[in-house]
Amino acid sequence: MEMNEVFLKLEGIKKSFGGVEALKGVDLEIKKGEIHCLAGENGCGKSTLIKVISGAHDATEGNIYIEGKKIEHLNPIDAIRLGIQVIYQDFAVFPNLTVAENIAMNRALMTGAKKMDWKKARELAVMAMEQIGAHMNPDILVERLSVANKQMVAICRAIINDAKLLILDEPTTALTAKEVDKLNIIIRRLKAKGIAIVIVNHKLDEIYGIADKLTILRNGENVANGGIEEFDRTRFIKDLTGRDIVETTYRPEKSTEEILRVERFTRNGAFEDVSFVLNKGDVLGITGLLGSGRSEIGDALFGLAPAESGKVFLNEKEISIKSIEDAMNHKIGYVPEDRLTQGLFLDRSIQDNTVAASISKYLIKGKLDHAKMYEVTKEWIKKIGCIAPSPNPDIRTLSGGNAQKMVIAKWLNTEPKLLVLNGPTVGVDVGSKSDIHMILHDLVKAGVGIIIISDDLSELIQNCNKIMIMKNGKASGMLEAATLNETELTHLLSGKKEDNNE
Amino acid sequence: MNNKIKNVLTSNEMIVAYIIIGLSILIGCVNSAFFGVSTLVSLSRSMLVMLIFAVCEMVVIISGGIDVSFPAVACISLYATIRFMLASGIDSPLFAFAMAAVIGISFGAFNAFLICKMKIPPLIATLGVSSVANGGTLAFLGTKEISNIPEHVDKLSQIFIFTYTNAGGIKYSLTVLFLIPVIVCIGAYIILKYTMLGRGIYAIGGDKNAARIAGFNVTKIQFIIYMTVGCFAGIGGMTYMILMRQASPQVLMGSEMMVIAAVVMGGARITGGHGSVFGTILGVGLITLVQNNLIMLGVPTHFQTLVVGLIIVIGISITSLRAKKIANSAKV
Numbered sequence: 040m041e042m043n044e045v046f047l048k049l050e051g052i053k054k055s056f057g058g059v060e061a062l063k064g065v066d067l068e069i070k071k072g073e074i075h076c077l078a079g080e081n082g083c084g085k086s087t088l089i090k091v092i093s094g095a096h097d098a099t100e101g102n103i104y105i106e107g108k109k110i111e112h113l114n115p116i117d118a119i120r121l122g123i124q125v126i127y128q129d130f131a132v133f134p135n136l137t138v139a140e141n142i143a144m145n146r147a148l149m150t151g152a153k154k155m156d157w158k159k160a161r162e163l164a165v166m167a168m169e170q171i172g173a174h175m176n177p178d179i180l181v182e183r184l185s186v187a188n189k190q191m192v193a194i195c196r197a198i199i200n201d202a203k204l205l206i207l208d209e210p211t212t213a214l215t216a217k218e219v220d221k222l223n224i225i226i227r228r229l230k231a232k233g234i235a236i237v238i239v240n241h242k243l244d245e246i247y248g249i250a251d252k253l254t255i256l257r258n259g260e261n262v263a264n265g266g267i268e269e270f271d272r273t274r275f276i277k278d279l280t281g282r283d284i285v286e287t288t289y290r291p292e293k294s295t296e297e298i299l300r301v302e303r304f305t306r307n308g309a310f311e312d313v314s315f316v317l318n319k320g321d322v323l324g325i326t327g328l329l330g331s332g333r334s335e336i337g338d339a340l341f342g343l344a345p346a347e348s349g350k351v352f353l354n355e356k357e358i359s360i361k362s363i364e365d366a367m368n369h370k371i372g373y374v375p376e377d378r379l380t381q382g383l384f385l386d387r388s389i390q391d392n393t394v395a396a397s398i399s400k401y402l403i404k405g406k407l408d409h410a411k412m413y414e415v416t417k418e419w420i421k422k423i424g425c426i427a428p429s430p431n432p433d434i435r436t437l438s439g440g441n442a443q444k445m446v447i448a449k450w451l452n453t454e455p456k457l458l459v460l461n462g463p464t465v466g467v468d469v470g471s472k473s474d475i476h477m478i479l480h481d482l483v484k485a486g487v488g489i490i491i492i493s494d495d496l497s498e499l500i501q502n503c504n505k506i507m508i509m510k511n512g513k514a515s516g517m518l519e520a521a522t523l524n525e526t527e528l529t530h531l532l533s534g535k536k537e538d539n540n541e
Numbered sequence: 542m543n544n545k546i547k548n549v550l551t552s553n554e555m556i557v558a559y560i561i562i563g564l565s566i567l568i569g570c571v572n573s574a575f576f577g578v579s580t581l582v583s584l585s586r587s588m589l590v591m592l593i594f595a596v597c598e599m600v601v602i603i604s605g606g607i608d609v610s611f612p613a614v615a616c617i618s619l620y621a622t623i624r625f626m627l628a629s630g631i632d633s634p635l636f637a638f639a640m641a642a643v644i645g646i647s648f649g650a651f652n653a654f655l656i657c658k659m660k661i662p663p664l665i666a667t668l669g670v671s672s673v674a675n676g677g678t679l680a681f682l683g684t685k686e687i688s689n690i691p692e693h694v695d696k697l698s699q700i701f702i703f704t705y706t707n708a709g710g711i712k713y714s715l716t717v718l719f720l721i722p723v724i725v726c727i728g729a730y731i732i733l734k735y736t737m738l739g740r741g742i743y744a745i746g747g748d749k750n751a752a753r754i755a756g757f758n759v760t761k762i763q764f765i766i767y768m769t770v771g772c773f774a775g776i777g778g779m780t781y782m783i784l785m786r787q788a789s790p791q792v793l794m795g796s797e798m799m800v801i802a803a804v805v806m807g808g809a810r811i812t813g814g815h816g817s818v819f820g821t822i823l824g825v826g827l828i829t830l831v832q833n834n835l836i837m838l839g840v841p842t843h844f845q846t847l848v849v850g851l852i853i854v855i856g857i858s859i860t861s862l863r864a865k866k867i868a869n870s871a872k873v
């Protein structure tokens with residue numbers, strides 16, 4: 040196959056939703072065998088552009104050329120037959136179908152099969168999972184999977200088809216370094232075969248690690264385009280956000296006033312004998328590989344999947360967390376890992392979602408104070424930097440990163456005493472990320488306990504003063520963030536340094 | 542492996558099966574004659590038409606929709622067909638079924654049009670079509686009960702697959718019409734499990750937008766579903782008329798709630814995406830069992846509706862609690 044040949048060309052693509060203009064005339068050219076990164080702030084139109092390419096949205100205006108041929112109207116099935124495969128930001132997997140069927144579905148639709156071949160589906164799934172290093176029971180329903188595994192399913196079903204253009208819309212939001220490496224190997228292999236790749240990612244390090252070309256969008260328009268080597272970090276951030284971002288490091292004053300103490304926390308099969316203390320001013324980071332039990336600790340503190348034994352003291356009083364109600368009564372907030380299924384009511388308005396966890400505040404004499412809720416939501420939209428026309432639209436219409444910001448706002452609005460954030464800035468652009476960190480630091484100063492569960496190591500080192508590593512359900516001791524750098528933490532995480540006894 | 546067995550034993554279908562077994566034992570204790578071929582034959586006959594409707598409703602529910610129009614569609618199909626046959630002197634079972642099916646299909650297409658093209662929510666759309674069909678019957682076709690069914694059609698009710706005579710000399714015969722739900726069940730099972738069309742129905746019910754962008758033709762699939770359901774509503778109506786040996790324009794009205802209850806009890810989630818033919822058979826079986834046999838347990842007639850209602854509430858609660866538990870359980 041001829042490399043450097045243009046596979047896809049877009050000219051002046053416009054797309055509006057009602058009155059909102061999401062794309063205002065975007066041009067894009069993707070060559071075969073090229074890894075092209077599409078970057079830009081939340082809500083700038085990356086996913087919308089991708090959906091135009093995949094036929095999921097009709098462009099309001101503009102031309103699409105595939106392999107030099109002008110395409111008049113693109114349906115999803117046409118795009119698939121033309122060799123376009125997409126990993127969507129919200130995965131678009133089927134929760135009610137098995138892992139195997141989800142993975143094999145794209146292939147079956149692509150070839151126009153009429154019959155469902157269960158045996159072949161299972162074989163395909165096993166083969167795809169092997170490539171990416173996923174370990175899932177192919178017969179389990181996808182609704183039972185963690186976000187990371189759902190993302191793996193979405194990746195698997197796109198990579199096994201002989202695509203000509205593979206588009207990955209934030210494919211690594213739930214994955215840790217280990218899986219990202221595997222994915223990068225696959226992407227490079229596809230590139231070598233002459234397949235064009237488009238990738239969206241907010242993690243700059245990952246972009247530098249894989250991309251050849253870069254296109255930056257802002258507010259639905261092209262702002263920059265070129266080889267990745269033309270963009271150093273400062274220019275990249277400047278082009279992305281239009282401003283300079285200073286990344287500050289959080290280092291609190293020492294305090295001995297205790298906010299949270301957890302003793303011998305245990306849930307069978309998830310985590311075992313975990314103990315830690317969170318003092319006033321502390322931001323505790325919890326990290327670990329997939330399946331290490333880090334998310335499960337968050338779930339347990341919020342009563343989603345309560346611990347079976349152990350003690351929890353909040354402000355030196357022992358409390359019992361057996362359900363979400365218990366946790367909320369003790370003013371514990373939780374930004375869950377899976378915003379799509381746990382964090383939001385997708386078909387409700389931004390306002391309803393923002394006040395959902397704090398609705399009692401607006402209940403006055405049996406009546407809801409709508410004006411107040413509207414105002415509060417408007418304030419949060421501004422404060423958290425969400426791109427939304429008003430509090431009224433369905434939260435489904437927000438871009439991925441903006442929806443994530445509103446999940447955080449929802450919990451901040453409950454004025455919690457303890458806030459556990461599981462992957463709080465997943466899919467959030469660099470600019471907003473630092474804004475959110477700032478808000479969290481203000482909260483800590485006001486005496487709120489904050490726990491950040493994340494695999495974004497630089498985020499942890501910058502924002503936490505204590506870090507705990509989970510490994511196979513067991514906790515390491517408490518590490519001082521000030522004494523760590525990212526490389527050391529990576530080594531500790533993968534266990535390359537000390538233990539070879541696994 | 543152990544887990545697999547445990548999953549099967551605690552599945553929705555099995556829970557319904559346990560209730561059926563428990564109830565049967567209870568009834569059997571009171572009336573030892575319950576355990577016998579005769580019960581099986583009369584149960585099969587009673588659940589015959591409901592089963593046709595329930596399997597169709599299940600397919601609609603799996604796809605994330607709902608259809609409350611089938612009783613009205615069944616009624617207009619059977620009544621219009623019989624009126625036409627009597628007026629024109631046609632006497633052929635094949636014609637009777639074909640005409641009923643065609644009328645049903647057209648109403649199904651009407652449903653699909655409202656749902657897919659006009660974007661009306663399925664409940665509202667089918668409620669509307671139900672009124673149109675029912676109102677149309679009463680306005681244009683009359684309200685008279687018809688019992689002079691054409692001879693060849695009527696004779697179908699007297700053809701039996703087998704006849705069983707009990708010790709007391711009473712005959713129990715299983716009508717040949719029982720083959721219709723059997724075929725519907727087997728057909729639905731194969732289509733749902735082994736064709737891409739069937740998997741598309743599940744996919745739409747799981748996430749309609751995901752199905753669309755994955756490349757399924759959602760509109761086409763929905764048209765196929767509602768038209769097929771309409772077709773079998775017509776056939777079901779005709780079957781009912783032949784079994785009862787008379788045609789009346791309103792008989793089946795109101796049966797939709799019981800059918801939906803049976804489907805949901807059989808493990809279909811009202812939110813779409815889940816359901817199985819086996820579960821639906823059990824759901825229909827349970828409701829028919831209760832309706833037919835409460836009297837034996839000494840439950841007074843006017844309490845029966847209440848008891849049926851309670852069983853439905855309990856059954857459906859179990860199903861939805863389980864769905865909620867899965868949603869909140871720790872992920873793997």
Ligand SMILES: Nc1ncnc2c1ncn2[C@@H]1O[C@H](COP(=O)(O)OP(=O)(O)OP(=O)(O)O)[C@@H](O)[C@H]1O
Nearest residue numbers: 056061081082083084085086087436437438439440
């Ligand atoms: N279905 C829709 N209805 C209305 N507005 C929409 C819809 N889909 C997207 N938008 C709007 O279009 C704009 C672009 O959204 P898009 O999802 O493309 O952003 P994005 O660049 O992918 O952002 P992110 O990095 O957060 O994923 C946003 O302002 C969003 O609110």
Ligand SMILES: [Mg+2]
Nearest residue numbers: 086128438439
């Ligand atoms: Mg996006």
